[in-house]
Structures are given as structure tokens and as C-alpha cells.
Amino acid sequence: MLPELPPLPGLTRAEGELVDRYLEVLDLLGRINPARGRDTYQGLRAAQALVVAAKGLCGALTLMYERGERKVYAGTLARAMRVLDGERRAGRVMLPPPSAS
Template identity: 60%
Template sequence: MVPELPPLPALTRSEGELIDSYLEIVDLLGRINPSRTADTYSALRAAQALVGRAAELRDALATMHLRGESAFHHATLGRALRVLDGERRSSLVVVAPERAPGPPD
């Protein structure tokens, strides 16, 4: 049986959009990461999608700023990122560990 995930913390709509856009960008960067991706075409497609997701992230931040949400609530946003698997997803952005010697890729 799959363990039940902890509930997502209460977020404003803009905070939710911020978290969603941020994680989408992290996912795309993981697909672009040259130490992990298998081919240029999938990296190219991810890079093309990155432009739109960056605009969504910018818009979420602009909305938060205009509404007077001038500070991040790190504990709450961090909890939301953890519930949404942000630690694993962001680990795909870093350089992959070196592999043991073997046949070339």
C-alpha cells in the first residue's frame, strides 16, 4: 500500500502558481542537463518549453509583488516543495555522479 502524502500546506493562489512554475522549470532543467540527458532533441524540446514556463514563473512573482506579498514564507513553501517531490526533482539538475569506467555511451 502506498503511504499517504502529507497534506499540501495552505498557499495563496500566487504561491501555488510560483511552486508549480518553479517545479516545472526544475523538471525541464533536469531534462536539459547534459550530464543526464540521452539526446539533443529531447533537450531542445525541454529548452523550448522552458521559455514559456519562465514567463509563467515571472507572472506569478509579479502578481505576488503587486498584491503586496513581499516576502517568501520559507517554511511553508519548503514544505510544499517537499510534498511535491521537489528534492528528487531538483536533484536531476545537478551534475550526475561520475560513472564507473565501461563502454562509451
């Protein structure tokens, strides 16, 4: 049985969209990362999808701004990203540790 995840902190709809779009961009960057990639086609497809995802991220931030949500509550958003496995997802963007060859 899987351990129960902590609940997501309370977010506005726009903050939730921001977190979702940001994590989507991270996932795509992880797939593009040449130090972790398997082939160029996978990276190409992820790069193409990144354009759409970046527009979605921009849209989420624009919506927040237009709604008067000027402040970003970094601690709350970071907790939400941790619940959604953000640390693992962000780790795929990093360089892997050097191999012991």
C-alpha cells in the first residue's frame, strides 16, 4: 500500500494552474536534457511541446496578474510542488552524477 501524501495547500485556481504549468515545463526540460536523453527524436518532440507549455505558463502568470494576484507565496507554492513530486521532476533537469568509469 502506498503511503498517503500530504494534502495540497490551499491555492487559488490561478496558483494551481501556475504550479501545473511550471511542472509541465520541468518535465519537458528533463526529457530534452542531453545528459539524460536517449535519442534526438525524444528531445525534438519534447522541445516542440515546450513551446506550447511555455505559453501555458505565461498564460497562468498573466491570469494571476490580471486578477490582482501580484504576490507569489513561494513557501506555499513550493509545498504544493513537493506534494506533486516536484523535487524528483526538477532533478531530471540537472546533470547526472559523474560515472565511475
